[in-house]
Every structure is written in structure tokens, then in C-alpha cells.
Amino acid sequence: MVSAMLSRVKIKKFLYLKDIELELDRGLNVFTGETGVGKSLIVDAISFVLGKKGKYSDGDYVELEFEGAESDYAEEGLLILAREVRNGKNLYFINGRRATLSALVEASKGIISIHGQNQQQTLFDQKKHLQLLDAYSKNEKLLGEYRTLYKQLKKIQEQEKQIKQEQANRLRELDILRYQLEELKSAQLKKGEKEELEERYRYLTGIGEIKEAVYEAVNEISEGEGSVLEKLGYTIKRLEKVSDYSDRIKEALSALEEARSIIQDSYYSLEKIDLDVDTGELSMIEERLNLINRLELKYSTDLDGLIQLIDQFEERIEYLEGLEYRLPQLEEEKKQLLDKLQKLASQLSERRRINALKLAREVETHIKQLAMPEARFVVSVEETELSQDGKDRVVFLFSANKGFEPVPVDEAASGGEISRLSLALKLVVGSDVSCMIFDEIDTGIGGKTATFMAEKLKRLSEKYQVILITHLPQVAAYADRHFYIEKIYTEGSTEAVVKQVEGEERIREIARMLSGSIDEKTLQLARQMLDNALSVS
Known part of the structure; x- marks a missing residue:
């Protein structure tokens, strides 16, 4: 083994x-x-x-x-x-x-563990007493079922505590959340909106400079005397007359014709630019950006975060509105769990009490053979409040000499006696x-x-x-x-x-x-x- x-x-x-x-x-x-x-x-x-x-x-x-x-x-x-x-x-x-x-x-x-007259004994830890009795009683499966339910109970109790704390401020929080939700919804925020507005704002604030540059470019390209297209057209006609004399002239002519096409396309693009701006648009954009910036500052997040907050606020409102119904549900769940836990705890207690007597007899038989003929060993099982281990407090009681009532082992046994008691327990229960x-x-x-x-x-x-x-x-x-x-x-x-x-x-x-x-x-x-x-x- x-x-x-x-x-x-x-x-x-x-x-x-x-x-x-x-x-x-x-x-x-x-x-x-x-x-x-x-x-x-x-x-x-x-x-x-x-x-x-x-x-x-x-x-x-x-x-x-x-x-x-x-x-x-x-x-x-x-x-x-x-x-x-x-x-x-x-x-x-x-x-x-x-x-x-x-x-x-x-x-x-x-x-590894050490058992000596000057070593700290695990037997002095009363938590170990319950563990040893459960090991002897083979309570592992039953205790596992109990602890699973006990964890569920603790979770429900935490939820109850949280709900009761939240209920105290529920109405006030609901008022605030509803106001904030309405504020965000009424803003009709759209993903990517801020970047688009900022780009349009930069365009409108530079419209004067843009107009001047576009008019000048249109004039220079096509409309003014000696424009780029006029000069380029004249040059192309001259080269067309002599292109048959040289392949290089043909290549240059082809490039110039392609350049003229590109410049013409640029001219048409510039012509299509709408330079007639609504004087009120800039102020509308400024107002919209101010709203978004104010909301971002207020809620400490960016535009995407504001949009996510709408969903979060709606979920929180739904949760708070349902609190008055959730508490009775939890109470019922807790009651059902407590009934199951009490039954399992009672089963554990019964097994522990029966096996406590058996364990005490077996251990006592061993220690009486180890130069302690008058020794008494008792496994005390007392009922307590429900805990993760059931509803029992287990304490090992010991007396080495006749005429002395058994008391907790840490109060009664000397170093040598506790080592022998430890040996007896390991023989009966086993070791970890x-x-x-x-x-x-x-x-x-x-x-x-x-x-x-x-x-x-x-x-x-x-x-x-x-x-x-x-x-x-x-x-x-x-x-x-x-x-x-x-x-x-x-x-x-x-x-x-x-x-x-x-x-x-x-x-x-x-x-x-x-x-x-x-x-x-x-x-x-x-x-x-x-x-x-x-x-x-």
C-alpha cells in the first residue's frame, strides 16, 4: 500500500x-x-x-x-x-x-509526518478528530452529497443578503437608471458617428480655404487662359505630326495622352465638389459633438461604451424590477435545501455516533496493550449548528490513569502517551x-x-x-x-x-x-x- x-x-x-x-x-x-x-x-x-x-x-x-x-x-x-x-x-x-x-x-x-514527544501533534487539532471519525465511518460519499448542497445553501444566502441590501436603495437606483437610460436613448447614438462628425467639422471649418484652392485649381487646369489642358492639348497635336518618325516620340505621346485623361478626370472631380454649405450645419455639428463629449465625460467611457451602457442599464432595471419576486423564490429554495441538509446531517450524525463507540473501543484495546491498562478513550459527538461538515462537533477525550475522567487529548496526554494514542488511531483508521x-x-x-x-x-x-x-x-x-x-x-x-x-x-x-x-x-x-x-x- x-x-x-x-x-x-x-x-x-x-x-x-x-x-x-x-x-x-x-x-x-x-x-x-x-x-x-x-x-x-x-x-x-x-x-x-x-x-x-x-x-x-x-x-x-x-x-x-x-x-x-x-x-x-x-x-x-x-x-x-x-x-x-x-x-x-x-x-x-x-x-x-x-x-x-x-x-x-x-x-x-x-x-511524511513526524510523531515525537516534542513534535506538534495533529491530534491536538480538534478539526482532525471529525475527519478521523468520518474516515473510520466511511462517510466520504454521504459527506460529499451534503457539502454539495451546503455550498448551494451558502450561495443562496449570499444572494439573499445582496438582494436585501439592494432593496434598501432599489427605488432610488431605479429612478436614476431610468433617467440615465432615457438620456442615452434620446441621444440616438450611432456607432462610428463621432468620427464622421469630427471629419465633417474639420471640412466645414476649412471651407473658405477649400473654396479658394478648388477655384484656383479648376481655373489653372481648364478654364483660365493658358490652362494646363490647353497647353497639354497643343503639345500633343505637335507631337502627333512627327510621331511616325520615332518610336520614342510615340511612347512619349501615349504618356501625355494618358496624363491628359487623368488631369481631365481630376478636373471633373473638382467640379463636382459641393462648395455651397448650409451656414447652420456647423453649429448643428458642434452641438452634436458637445452632447457626445458631455455624455462620454459623465459616464467615463467612449461612444461605443455609451451604446453598451444602454443594454446594461436595461438589464439592471429588469433585474431590480424583479427583485420583489426573487426574494420569495430564494426563500422557498432555501427552505427546500435546509430540509435536505437536515436529513443528510441527521444521517451523518447517526453514523458518527454509532461508529464513535466502535472507534473508541478499538483504539482503547490497542492503547491498553501499550502500557496504559487503565487508559480510557472516548469519542465525543455533540450537536451544533449546521456547518460544511454537518451538525456535529467531535472531540477525542483521553485519560491515561484510573480515577481521572477523560478530557480533551491536548489537556491530558503526555508526549509518550500521545504518540502511542496516535499509533493506535493509525492502526484503526489508517493514515493520510x-x-x-x-x-x-x-x-x-x-x-x-x-x-x-x-x-x-x-x-x-x-x-x-x-x-x-x-x-x-x-x-x-x-x-x-x-x-x-x-x-x-x-x-x-x-x-x-x-x-x-x-x-x-x-x-x-x-x-x-x-x-x-x-x-x-x-x-x-x-x-x-x-x-x-x-x-x-
């Missing part, structure tokens, strides 16, 4: 971890070592990449490589997240390219991430309880990737991959070495975990423990 997995952790430098590269397994990965060696540094290094705040040093660099990632940031399933401290600044990288912290956090969503990291979840556990813990973690690792810091040999024996952390002191410095242990080396480490010393008896017990774990898994 594991999709994305943390396949590699590469640490160039992080506190006293240097030049470490770890290849992880899809199943259960455990880290062990002597007390005080700093086993949790591995978890801290991973948390560092995911944005955890803290005092870090220049040169700190950690890289996490995920395989099978379905994130939008992944490239062919490969997602590499990294963080570096350089010159006192934090630099984040996604697949080798600079990124923001928010982008990196977004890229890791649905892939594919890689889970637990930091010393087994603190304070031993004996038979340790075996229960180991079996539960192994069971979880069959569906998800599990990475675990542990001091329990029972848990280490179930590991698919076992890493040993050792602190080495040299003159003036401290370094940690992390290596994968297998075969005899792994047997010796589990023997050490059993009693603190290694002898034939503990070695034999370690072998037996590994054989038992292998037979169970």
Missing part, C-alpha cells in the same frame, strides 16, 4: 552528523544506539529539512529523497527536498532548484501520509507490552513506511532495516556514525539492548528474538 517512500537521507553536515547517507526500506526502519548517543538527531535532521525552527550552524545541509511521490512538485515520481544554512540564511531546495519554505512544506504534504516517523514512542515500555508495541508497529509498516527511534530490542527485532548510531570522540571534536547492521552485527546490537552487555546468553536470546519476529511477520 506504500506509495511514496523516503528512500534516502543524505546529511553533509548537521550538528555532529557528517557525511552520512542512509538507504531506507519500504517497511519498518529502526535506529538504535547507546543512551545519550543522540539517536533523535536523525529525526531532528529530517525535521530540519521540513522547516523546523532552531539554532543551526553555517554549512548544515540535509537532503531527503522520496520515490513514488505523487506531488505536483515530483519529477517522474522523484522528489528531493533539501535545506542548507549558508551565511546565516536558510536556503530551501526542491529537486535541486531554489524554493520557498511554504512550497517545500506543500510538496511534502500527504507524504505514506511515511511516518516515531521518535522513542516506546519510552517507559518493557516486557510483554514491548512485544505488543513491536507487533503493532510491524503491522503498521505493512501498509505504510515507518521510521522509528527505539530503545526496545523487541521492536528492533521486527525491523526490515536496522541502523546503529554510535558517537565517536576525537581530540577536540565529536562525531556520530550511522551504519546499517545485519547478520551477526545486528544480533550483537540486539544482545546489547537486552542487558547492556554482550555474552553468550544475551546473544542466544537475541537470535531467538529475531527468529520469533521473523516467524510472526
Whole structure:
């Protein structure tokens, strides 16, 4: 079932971890070592990449490589997240390219989560309690139907609110719109009208100069003594007499005849120009342009915009006139929706209440086996007003000790207890991430309880990737991959070495975990423990 997995952790430098590269397994990965060696540094290094705040040093660099990632940031399933401290600044990288912290956090969503005694627990967020109960109750389809209708309800409520606000000013707005519509309609505006008027206006204002130029041109071309056409006609006649002597003269003669035809056409065009102007036309055009300019200024748009406003005003008037009928329609639609929502919310509530008892019993069974025999776990379901999730408020209540009433988990559970509760919930409900990291979840556990813990973690690792810091040999024996952390002191410095242990080396480490010393008896017990774990898994 594991999709994305943390396949590699590469640490160039992080506190006293240097030049470490770890290849992880899809199943259960455990880290062990002597007390005080700093086993949790591995978890801290991973948390560092995911944005955890803290005092870090220049040169700190950690890289996490995920395989099978379905994130939008992944490239062919490969997602590499990294963080570096350089010159006192934090630099984040996604697949080798600079990124923001928010982008990196977004890229890791649905892939990895950390559960430790000092980590922020999602169980403290009561919104998650309802989500977990719904997941356990398999309410996805029913909740989807409910939310679709709830969105429709919110939309209708927004429309109601808008209509009620508009109704307060409805009559006043209608008066203004009707006046403005009449003003624009009475102007009888036409597309392209302004350009035509401006062109005619320029013509009329220059009519005196135009007349003078046209009369002079007509006179020069044809009517005056020695006109262009007269001289050109004389020249053509002279050349016609000698054209047979030369082809070039013929060519020139042909061009001149063509020129005479063109000039004659120009003369006829000038003759047809109407130079008799109505003295009142200019003032009419000025009045029309002033009207258009005034309307453009008033409505802050051009002529095309004014024409569009007519349609917009008509639509708005029709809408406002229909408001008094629209509100009752919305009220009826809202009533029908509320009836449907109440029925669906009641169905959700019934399912939640039934499954709340089942979930509590299953989780309680697990946590009682994890060194909390007197623990009580309650899933409280209380009715509230309708919301996008129905009409229920769900809160997880917990008590670790006898004689104490269950209270919300963020008020009752210690770090170790909340980690075990989280493990129990993941075993019962499942997880929304594919890689889970637990930091010393087994603190304070031993004996038979340790075996229960180991079996539960192994069971979880069959569906998800599990990475675990542990001091329990029972848990280490179930590991698919076992890493040993050792602190080495040299003159003036401290370094940690992390290596994968297998075969005899792994047997010796589990023997050490059993009693603190290694002898034939503990070695034999370690072998037996590994054989038992292998037979169970």
C-alpha cells in the first residue's frame, strides 16, 4: 500500500552528523544506539529539512529523497527536498532548484509526518478528530452529497443578503437608471458617428480655404487662359505630326495622352465638389459633438461604451424590477435545501455516533496493550449548528490513569502517551501520509507490552513506511532495516556514525539492548528474538 517512500537521507553536515547517507526500506526502519548517543538527531535532521525552527550552524545541509511521490512538485515520481544554512540564511531546495519554505512544506504534504514527544501533534487539532471519525465511518460519499448542497445553501444566502441590501436603495437606483437610460436613448447614438462628425467639422471649418484652392485649381487646369489642358492639348497635336518618325516620340505621346485623361478626370472631380454649405450645419455639428463629449465625460467611457451602457442599464432595471419576486423564490429554495441538509446531517450524525463507540473501543484495546491498562478513550459527538461538515462537533477525550475522567487529548496526554494514542488511531483508521516517523514512542515500555508495541508497529509498516527511534530490542527485532548510531570522540571534536547492521552485527546490537552487555546468553536470546519476529511477520 506504500506509495511514496523516503528512500534516502543524505546529511553533509548537521550538528555532529557528517557525511552520512542512509538507504531506507519500504517497511519498518529502526535506529538504535547507546543512551545519550543522540539517536533523535536523525529525526531532528529530517525535521530540519521540513522547516523546523532552531539554532543551526553555517554549512548544515540535509537532503531527503522520496520515490513514488505523487506531488505536483515530483519529477517522474522523484522528489528531493533539501535545506542548507549558508551565511546565516536558510536556503530551501526542491529537486535541486531554489524554493520557498511554504512550497517545500506543500510538496511534502500527504507524504511524511513526524510523531515525537516534542513534535506538534495533529491530534491536538480538534478539526482532525471529525475527519478521523468520518474516515473510520466511511462517510466520504454521504459527506460529499451534503457539502454539495451546503455550498448551494451558502450561495443562496449570499444572494439573499445582496438582494436585501439592494432593496434598501432599489427605488432610488431605479429612478436614476431610468433617467440615465432615457438620456442615452434620446441621444440616438450611432456607432462610428463621432468620427464622421469630427471629419465633417474639420471640412466645414476649412471651407473658405477649400473654396479658394478648388477655384484656383479648376481655373489653372481648364478654364483660365493658358490652362494646363490647353497647353497639354497643343503639345500633343505637335507631337502627333512627327510621331511616325520615332518610336520614342510615340511612347512619349501615349504618356501625355494618358496624363491628359487623368488631369481631365481630376478636373471633373473638382467640379463636382459641393462648395455651397448650409451656414447652420456647423453649429448643428458642434452641438452634436458637445452632447457626445458631455455624455462620454459623465459616464467615463467612449461612444461605443455609451451604446453598451444602454443594454446594461436595461438589464439592471429588469433585474431590480424583479427583485420583489426573487426574494420569495430564494426563500422557498432555501427552505427546500435546509430540509435536505437536515436529513443528510441527521444521517451523518447517526453514523458518527454509532461508529464513535466502535472507534473508541478499538483504539482503547490497542492503547491498553501499550502500557496504559487503565487508559480510557472516548469519542465525543455533540450537536451544533449546521456547518460544511454537518451538525456535529467531535472531540477525542483521553485519560491515561484510573480515577481521572477523560478530557480533551491536548489537556491530558503526555508526549509518550500521545504518540502511542496516535499509533493506535493509525492502526484503526489508517493514515493520510505514506511515511511516518516515531521518535522513542516506546519510552517507559518493557516486557510483554514491548512485544505488543513491536507487533503493532510491524503491522503498521505493512501498509505504510515507518521510521522509528527505539530503545526496545523487541521492536528492533521486527525491523526490515536496522541502523546503529554510535558517537565517536576525537581530540577536540565529536562525531556520530550511522551504519546499517545485519547478520551477526545486528544480533550483537540486539544482545546489547537486552542487558547492556554482550555474552553468550544475551546473544542466544537475541537470535531467538529475531527468529520469533521473523516467524510472526
